Amino acid sequence: MELTLDLICHHLPDCAPASPVCRIGVQEKKDVREAAAYAGLTEIRLRVQLQAEANPPRFKGPAVQGTPAEPFIYLSWGDWVEGVWVMRQRSKIQLNTIPAELLAKALAGGDGLQVRLRLSGADGKAITGSLKPADMEWSLAGA
Numbered sequence: 001m002e003l004t005l006d007l008i009c010h011h012l013p014d015c016a017p018a019s020p021v022c023r024i025g026v027q028e029k030k031d032v033r034e035a036a037a038y039a040g041l042t043e044i045r046l047r048v049q050l051q052a053e054a055n056p057p058r059f060k061g062p063a064v065q066g067t068p069a070e071p072f073i074y075l076s077w078g079d080w081v082e083g084v085w086v087m088r089q090r091s092k093i094q095l096n097t098i099p100a101e102l103l104a105k106a107l108a109g110g111d112g113l114q115v116r117l118r119l120s121g122a123d124g125k126a127i128t129g130s131l132k133p134a135d136m137e138w139s140l141a142g143a
Contacts, residue, residue, distance in 0.1 A: 003050045004112030005073075006141050009042040011118045013077065013089065013126035022088070024119075027074035028062040032085045035076075046073075048095075052107050059095050071095040072130070075117070091119060092130040098138055105140060112141035 009024055024042055025035030036042050051058040059071040066072045076090040098113065106113050116137040120126055127135055 001050050001052060001107065002047050003106065004045060004047050004141060006112060006114035007044040007046070007073075007075070007093070008114055008116045009044070009075070009119055010040075010116060011120045012038050012042065013120040014124050022077055023079050024075060024077040025085075026063045027065075027076045027090065029065075032076050032078075032087070033063075035080075035085075044075075050107070052103075056096060057103065064095070069096070075119070077119075077126070089126045089128050091117075091126070091128055093117065093136065094130055097133060097136065102138055102140065109140070114139055114141045 007026075012024065022038045023035040024038065024044070025032040026044060026046055036044060046063055047061065048064055049060040051060070056069065058068050063073050064071050065074060072092045072094050074090050074092060076085070076087050078085060078087040080086070093115065102113065105111070117131060118127070118135040
Protein backbone atom coordinates (compact mmCIF):
# COMPACT_ATOMS: atom_id res chain seq x y z
CA MET A 1 0.00 0.00 0.00
CA GLU A 2 1.21 3.50 -0.79
CA LEU A 3 1.38 6.23 1.85
CA THR A 4 1.91 9.92 1.11
CA LEU A 5 4.11 11.85 3.52
CA ASP A 6 4.08 15.64 3.55
CA LEU A 7 7.20 17.02 5.20
CA ILE A 8 6.62 20.57 6.40
CA CYS A 9 9.99 22.05 7.31
CA HIS A 10 10.16 25.15 9.49
CA HIS A 11 12.82 26.95 11.51
CA LEU A 12 15.32 26.12 8.79
CA PRO A 13 18.99 26.41 9.73
CA ASP A 14 21.10 29.26 8.44
CA CYS A 15 23.31 28.36 5.47
CA ALA A 16 25.22 31.64 5.31
CA PRO A 17 28.03 32.47 4.83
CA ALA A 18 29.02 29.24 3.09
CA SER A 19 26.32 29.46 0.46
CA PRO A 20 24.05 32.29 -0.62
CA VAL A 21 21.49 29.71 -1.80
CA CYS A 22 20.37 26.80 0.27
CA ARG A 23 18.00 23.98 -0.62
CA ILE A 24 16.50 21.15 1.37
CA GLY A 25 15.69 17.78 -0.13
CA VAL A 26 15.10 14.10 0.49
CA GLN A 27 18.10 11.83 0.11
CA GLU A 28 17.62 8.68 -1.96
CA LYS A 29 20.65 6.47 -1.47
CA LYS A 30 23.42 9.03 -2.15
CA ASP A 31 21.38 11.32 -4.38
CA VAL A 32 19.09 14.14 -3.34
CA ARG A 33 15.72 14.80 -4.96
CA GLU A 34 12.90 17.20 -4.37
CA ALA A 35 15.38 19.85 -3.30
CA ALA A 36 13.35 22.99 -2.72
CA ALA A 37 14.81 26.45 -2.18
CA TYR A 38 14.53 27.73 1.35
CA ALA A 39 11.48 29.72 2.21
CA GLY A 40 9.93 30.58 5.56
CA LEU A 41 8.23 27.20 5.32
CA THR A 42 9.36 24.50 2.90
CA GLU A 43 7.12 21.57 1.99
CA ILE A 44 8.20 18.31 0.39
CA ARG A 45 5.82 15.52 -0.61
CA LEU A 46 6.95 11.96 -1.07
CA ARG A 47 5.38 8.54 -1.31
CA VAL A 48 6.52 5.41 0.45
CA GLN A 49 5.35 1.82 0.27
CA LEU A 50 4.04 0.32 3.48
CA GLN A 51 3.47 -3.27 4.53
CA ALA A 52 1.05 -2.49 7.34
CA GLU A 53 0.49 -6.13 8.26
CA ALA A 54 4.14 -6.54 9.25
CA ASN A 55 5.03 -6.01 12.89
CA PRO A 56 6.43 -3.43 13.06
CA PRO A 57 4.98 -1.94 9.84
CA ARG A 58 7.58 -2.10 7.05
CA PHE A 59 8.33 1.06 5.08
CA LYS A 60 9.95 0.78 1.65
CA GLY A 61 10.88 3.05 -1.21
CA PRO A 62 13.82 4.94 -2.69
CA ALA A 63 13.85 7.47 0.17
CA VAL A 64 13.52 4.90 2.99
CA GLN A 65 16.83 3.97 4.56
CA GLY A 66 17.87 1.98 7.63
CA THR A 67 16.65 -1.41 8.76
CA PRO A 68 13.09 -2.77 8.78
CA ALA A 69 13.01 -2.20 12.56
CA GLU A 70 14.45 1.34 12.36
CA PRO A 71 13.50 2.91 9.01
CA PHE A 72 14.23 6.56 8.40
CA ILE A 73 14.31 9.29 5.80
CA TYR A 74 17.25 11.68 5.43
CA LEU A 75 16.60 15.37 4.91
CA SER A 76 19.66 16.95 3.40
CA TRP A 77 20.40 20.62 2.94
CA GLY A 78 22.93 22.19 0.67
CA ASP A 79 22.91 23.09 -3.02
CA TRP A 80 24.04 21.89 -6.42
CA VAL A 81 27.44 23.10 -7.54
CA GLU A 82 28.26 22.33 -11.16
CA GLY A 83 25.64 19.56 -11.19
CA VAL A 84 26.84 17.88 -7.99
CA TRP A 85 24.91 18.04 -4.70
CA VAL A 86 27.09 19.61 -2.00
CA MET A 87 25.61 18.63 1.33
CA ARG A 88 26.00 20.95 4.27
CA GLN A 89 24.13 18.88 6.84
CA ARG A 90 21.34 16.37 7.23
CA SER A 91 18.75 15.13 9.69
CA LYS A 92 16.95 11.82 10.13
CA ILE A 93 13.19 11.41 10.33
CA GLN A 94 12.68 8.15 12.19
CA LEU A 95 9.57 6.52 10.73
CA ASN A 96 9.13 4.26 13.75
CA THR A 97 8.16 7.40 15.72
CA ILE A 98 4.84 7.67 13.85
CA PRO A 99 2.19 6.94 16.48
CA ALA A 100 0.61 3.54 15.69
CA GLU A 101 -2.95 4.82 16.12
CA LEU A 102 -2.29 7.72 13.73
CA LEU A 103 -0.79 5.38 11.13
CA ALA A 104 -3.82 3.09 11.46
CA LYS A 105 -6.21 6.04 10.92
CA ALA A 106 -4.27 7.17 7.85
CA LEU A 107 -4.40 3.69 6.35
CA ALA A 108 -8.07 3.12 7.20
CA GLY A 109 -9.13 6.45 5.70
CA GLY A 110 -6.79 6.41 2.72
CA ASP A 111 -5.24 9.62 4.02
CA GLY A 112 -1.63 10.54 4.00
CA LEU A 113 0.38 11.84 6.92
CA GLN A 114 2.11 15.13 7.46
CA VAL A 115 4.88 15.94 9.84
CA ARG A 116 5.95 19.41 10.91
CA LEU A 117 9.72 19.39 11.37
CA ARG A 118 11.66 21.92 13.39
CA LEU A 119 15.13 21.85 11.84
CA SER A 120 17.08 24.35 13.94
CA GLY A 121 17.55 24.99 17.62
CA ALA A 122 17.15 28.22 19.52
CA ASP A 123 20.69 29.17 18.44
CA GLY A 124 19.72 28.91 14.73
CA LYS A 125 22.06 25.96 14.17
CA ALA A 126 20.85 22.83 12.42
CA ILE A 127 19.45 19.95 14.38
CA THR A 128 21.40 17.05 12.91
CA GLY A 129 21.20 13.33 13.45
CA SER A 130 17.87 11.86 14.49
CA LEU A 131 15.19 14.46 15.12
CA LYS A 132 13.69 14.17 18.59
CA PRO A 133 9.94 13.73 19.13
CA ALA A 134 9.77 17.35 20.34
CA ASP A 135 11.00 18.46 16.88
CA MET A 136 8.36 16.44 14.97
CA GLU A 137 4.59 16.82 15.01
CA TRP A 138 2.77 14.01 13.16
CA SER A 139 -0.86 14.39 12.00
CA LEU A 140 -3.22 13.28 9.26
CA ALA A 141 -2.58 15.17 6.02
CA GLY A 142 -4.89 18.15 5.69
CA ALA A 143 -5.80 18.08 9.39
